[in-house]
Structure formats: C-alpha cells, structure tokens
Amino acid sequence: MQSLGGIRSWPATWRTTTASMMTTTTTESVRKVAQVLTVAGSDSGAGAGIQADIKVCAARGVYCASVITAVTAQNSRGVQSVHLLPPDFVSEQLKSVLSDFEVDVVKTGMLPSPEIVEVLLQNLSEYPVRALVVDPVMVSTSGHVLAGSSILSIFRERLLPVADIITPNVKEASALLGGVRIQTVAEMRSAAKSLHQMGPRFVLVKGGDLPDSSDSVDVYFDGNEFHELHSPRIATRNTHGTGCTLASCIAAELAKGSPMLSAVKVAKRFVDTALNYSKEIVIGSGMQGPFDHFLSLKDPQSYRQSTFKPDDLFLYAVTDSRMNRKWNRSIVDAVKAAIEGGATIIQLREKEAETREFLEEAKSCVDICRSNGVFLLINDRIDIALACDADGVHVGQSDMPVDLVRSLLGPDKIIGVSCKTQEQAHQAWKDGADYIGSGGVFPTNTKANNRTIGIDGLREVCKASKLPVVAIGGIGISNAESVMRIGEPNLKGVAVVSALFDQECVLSEAKKLHKSLTESKREH
Numbered sequence: 001m002q003s004l005g006g007i008r009s010w011p012a013t014w015r016t017t018t019a020s021m022m023t024t025t026t027t028e029s030v031r032k033v034a035q036v037l038t039v040a041g042s043d044s045g046a047g048a049g050i051q052a053d054i055k056v057c058a059a060r061g062v063y064c065a066s067v068i069t070a071v072t073a074q075n076s077r078g079v080q081s082v083h084l085l086p087p088d089f090v091s092e093q094l095k096s097v098l099s100d101f102e103v104d105v106v107k108t109g110m111l112p113s114p115e116i117v118e119v120l121l122q123n124l125s126e127y128p129v130r131a132l133v134v135d136p137v138m139v140s141t142s143g144h145v146l147a148g149s150s151i152l153s154i155f156r157e158r159l160l161p162v163a164d165i166i167t168p169n170v171k172e173a174s175a176l177l178g179g180v181r182i183q184t185v186a187e188m189r190s191a192a193k194s195l196h197q198m199g200p201r202f203v204l205v206k207g208g209d210l211p212d213s214s215d216s217v218d219v220y221f222d223g224n225e226f227h228e229l230h231s232p233r234i235a236t237r238n239t240h241g242t243g244c245t246l247a248s249c250i251a252a253e254l255a256k257g258s259p260m261l262s263a264v265k266v267a268k269r270f271v272d273t274a275l276n277y278s279k280e281i282v283i284g285s286g287m288q289g290p291f292d293h294f295l296s297l298k299d300p301q302s303y304r305q306s307t308f309k310p311d312d313l314f315l316y317a318v319t320d321s322r323m324n325r326k327w328n329r330s331i332v333d334a335v336k337a338a339i340e341g342g343a344t345i346i347q348l349r350e351k352e353a354e355t356r357e358f359l360e361e362a363k364s365c366v367d368i369c370r371s372n373g374v375f376l377l378i379n380d381r382i383d384i385a386l387a388c389d390a391d392g393v394h395v396g397q398s399d400m401p402v403d404l405v406r407s408l409l410g411p412d413k414i415i416g417v418s419c420k421t422q423e424q425a426h427q428a429w430k431d432g433a434d435y436i437g438s439g440g441v442f443p444t445n446t447k448a449n450n451r452t453i454g455i456d457g458l459r460e461v462c463k464a465s466k467l468p469v470v471a472i473g474g475i476g477i478s479n480a481e482s483v484m485r486i487g488e489p490n491l492k493g494v495a496v497v498s499a500l501f502d503q504e505c506v507l508s509e510a511k512k513l514h515k516s517l518t519e520s521k522r523e524h
C-alpha cells in the first residue's frame with residue numbers, strides 16, 4: 001500500500017510556513033487556507049457527523065470540505081434510520097474535492113461498508129494528503145450500530161496501516177482487537193500498544209466510557225512513550241458528538257501545522273471547554289443532547305462580540321498598585337484616565353493587592369473597559385480573571401503555563417505571555433497564546449531583577465514568531481519611537497507602566513505617548 005504521506009512527510013519548515021500563511025496576506029494577495037476534508041455520515045440532528053466536523057473546523061479557523069458516506073435520521077433520542085450512499089457516489093465526491101482543493105488533512109468518521117473504505121483508500125493513493133485521522137466510528141452514543149463487524153478486517157488490514165492517528169473509544173478499541181477486555185487505564189495502555197502494531201503512527205484510546213472514574217482519561221501512544229491525558233469528567237447530558245469533535249479538532253490543528261501531541265492536547269481541551277460551556281443548554285428531549293461548538297449559546301451576553309486584533313497592542317497600559325498609592329489614585333481612576341488618553345488595551349498588574357478588594361476593583365474596570373471597547377487583561381491571577389470575566393490574562397515564564405491557562409479560560413479569552421528568547425516565542429505559539437510581551441527592552445525600576453534584552457533581543461523574539469509582539473520595559477515618550485522603528489511587522493506596540501502611572505497626570509502622559517506612537521507609525 002502506498003503511503004498516504006501524512007505528517008511523516010512534512011518538511012520542518014512547512015509548519016511555520018503554514019502557520020504564517022493562515023494570517024499573512026502575501027504581496028500578490030494570495031492566502032493559503034488550512035483545509036480539512038471530512039469523510040463521514042450526516043447527522044440530521046447536527047450534533048455529530050459531518051455537521052459537527054464542519055462546525056469544529058470553522059471554530060478552529062480551518063476550512064472543511066465534506067464527503068458524505070451515509071445519511072442518518074437522528075436526534076437527541078437516538079438513530080432512527082440509516083441510508084448508505086453508493087460507493088461510486090462516495091468516490092465521485094472524493095474525486096471532486098481531492099482533485100481540486102489542496103486538502104491538508106483527511107479525517108474519517110462513519111465508514112459504513114468495506115466498499116466505501118476501498119474507494120477512500122483508492123482516492124487517497126491517487127491524491128495523497130499530509131495526514132489521515134481515523135475515528136473508527138462503529139456504534140452511536142445511543143447504541144446504534146453504524147459500521148458492522150464486516151468492516152473490521154479492512155480497518156485492521158488496510159486503513160489502520162495508513163492512518164497517522166486513530167482515535168477509538170474503549171468499545172471500538174476492543175472490537176478492533178477482537179473483543180479484548182478494556183476496563184482500566186492499564187488495559188487501555190496495552191490496547192494502545194496492540195493497536196499501534198497494526199500500523200497507525202499514533203494511537204489515542206479514549207477512556208470517557210471507562211467505569212468508576214472521576215476523571216476522563218485518554219491514553220496516547222506514539223510507539224515509544226505513553227501519555228495519559230486527564231480531564232475532569234463534566235456532568236452533562238450534552239455529550240452527543242464528542243468523538244467526532246475531538247477527531248475533527250485534531251485534524252484542524254494538524255492542518256494548521258501542529259505536531260501530533262499538541263494537536264491532541266488542544267483538541268481534548270477544546271472538547272472539555274465546549275462541554276463545560278454548554279452543559280446546561282437544552283436541545284432536543286432525549287438522553288443525549290448536542291453541545292455548542294461555538295461556545296455562544298449558553299450566555300450570549302457574555303460571549304465576546306469583538307475579537308482581539310494585533311493592533312489592540314498599540315498602546316498597552318499596565319497598572320501598578322505602588323504607583324497608584326504613591327499618587328493617591330484608585331485603579332479605576334488610573335484605568336479611566338489611561339483609556340481617555342488613548343490606551344488601546346489595559347492590564348491590571350496589582351502585585352500587592354488583597355484578593356477581595358482587587359476583585360471588586362477588577363469588576364469595575366471590566367465595566368469601564370467594556371463600555372469603551374478596550375480589552376482588559378489581568379496579570380498572573382487566573383482566578384481573578386475568571387471571577388471578574390476579564391477579557392484575558394498576561395502570564396510570564398514562571399507563572400501558570402499558557403496551555404493550562406488556555407484550558408482554564410477557554411478558546412475565546414486573550415492570553416499574552418512574556419518571552420525573552422526565540423525558544424519561548426516558538427512555545428508561545430504552540431501553546432495557544434494570542435500575543436507575546438517581550439522585554440525588558442531597556443532597564444526598568446518597575447520590575448526587580450529583570451534581565452534587559454535590548455532592542456536586539458526584541459528583534460530576535462519578533463523574528464521567531466508570527467504572533468503579534470508588544471515591547472515592554474523602560475519605554476516612554478523619549479524612546480518609544482526608537483523601539484517601533486525596528487520595523488518588524490509583528491511588533492505592534494509598546495506596553496508601559498511608569499511612563500503613565502508614575503506620573504502626576506495619567507491622562508496627559510497617555511495622550512503624549514499616543515501622539516508620538518501615531519506619528520512614528522505614520523512615518524514608517
């Protein structure tokens with residue numbers, strides 16, 4: 001069997017190129033879009049199958065084409081009927097898409113007959129793609145058989161050997177292994193190992209159905225190492241389509257250029273976040289409701305209407321409790337004045353504040369910022385950010401890791417991370433940060449024992465990442481222009497503390513700085 005390519009053949013540079021292409025318009029105005037093709041069944045209730053796959057990819061910023069293998073009459077109560085499409089027609093759909101689009105990743109769901117698997121394999125050998133994600137769907141969450149035992153031998157002998165990753169749940173893993181018992185994490189590990197011997201490069205055995213566990217544990221095996229991926233079990237009836245969602249999210253992240261383990265971790269976090277956000281929604285009267293892939297149905301009021309844009313970093317005002325005390329002003333007054341003077345984003349960096357008092361002030365600042373259309377981030381304190389529904393957080397290298405912050409805050413909050421080196425900048429992107437704060441560009445008295453990286457260090461960080469960067473440390477009116485003049489396209493602004501808040505009049509200092517930044521932008 002010809003190799004389907006898969007991520008094994010990605011050149012190292014491809015990942016960064018693709019990542020940059022996702023956000024960069026070239027001079028010829030050609031923009032490459034990461035593309036997934038899902039080959040799966042239609043779910044009339046839209047919680048699983050093709051409909052879920054398209055929603056997930058849209059939510060992850062990836063284009064999704066669809067080849068339908070079967071049409072199911074299905075709702076939150078179960079599957080009422082299944083109609084298989086003729087293999088020839090499945091093949092025609094595959095040819096239409098694969099001969100025209102630059103599909104990066106194919107993800108399979110319901111493959112209801114050996115003949116359909118056969119046409120899929122034929123088309124994939126004719127039109128190789130970068131990776132193949134196989135979700136070996138066999139039984140619906142409601143217990144309806146979607147692919148019978150006749151499928152097992154072609155799965156084992158033909159499909160698994162060319163898959164980059166397979167994502168069976170314990171029942172599917174057991175069926176693929178001829179009915180072995182899988183009831184513990186140790187048995188999941190041994191199943192993952194046996195499945196790996198059938199040929200896929202990576203195996204993820206999902207333990208959501210494991211009995212007696214307060215955690216949901218998935219076992220990931222790369223042929224050498226095991227990773228146990230734990231997350232708390234979420235009490236909700238809205239679990240219909242979690243398997244399709246996970247596999248599609250893995251496909252979407254791979255299409256954007258992620259390495260496999262990162263893609264799996266992001267996908268697991270995405271599913272957990274979506275389940276958690278939509279645990280109370282009611283769609284359908286049955287036992288298994290769909291959930292909301294866009295995280296918007298639960299509370300439309302609190303759903304962020306506007307999205308973070310790199311230019312929001314232009315004049316980034318970072319508050320300081322000592323300075324506010326020295327000048328006898330409240331955080332709220334400091335924030336109001338900074339916004340009035342032109343600050344485009346605010347961070348509350350209140351290192352010595354008492355939690356209760358800080359939370360109340362943070363809530364007031366959220367209101368002020370929201371009514372002015374300016375994002376408000378909290379420094380270090382994920383708990384405060386969650387409690388006051390801030391727009392995001394800024395963390396440093398010794399604070400909570402970005403991937404964990406992302407899992408706590410969900411995909412829609414803004415996360416900034418401090419980076420002094422190229423390695424840290426690479427990691428920031430992999431972990432799902434939205435921007436990088438880089439410095440101290442110049443010496444500062446505001447942060448003790450902070451290594452100065454200089455303009456050259458800032459330039460290196462900018463070059464190492466496609467994420468937007470904001471410069472910080474010792475920046476004020478006298479040198480802001482020289483920082484912006486380095487001309488790196490992803491350097492989007494300056495973050496300042498003392499230049500605004502260790503001053504008698506925050507408003508006038510903010511206005512002066514904004515003017516100087518605007519002038520330097522116009523000149524370059």
Ligand SMILES: Cc1ncc(COP(=O)(O)OP(=O)(O)O)c(N)n1
Nearest residue numbers: 379394395396397418437438472495
């Ligand atoms: C925009 C911005 N960039 C960098 C930092 C520094 O964060 P960190 O390294 O976590 O240091 P502390 O601010 O926590 O002392 C920042 N706060 N904001």
Ligand SMILES: Cc1ncsc1CCOP(=O)(O)O
Nearest residue numbers: 440444446473474496497498
């Ligand atoms: C928080 C932080 N991180 C790197 S330098 C710095 C302090 C910046 O403060 P100032 O703008 O007063 O130099």
Ligand SMILES: [Mg+2]
Nearest residue numbers: 380395396399
């Ligand atoms: Mg910090």
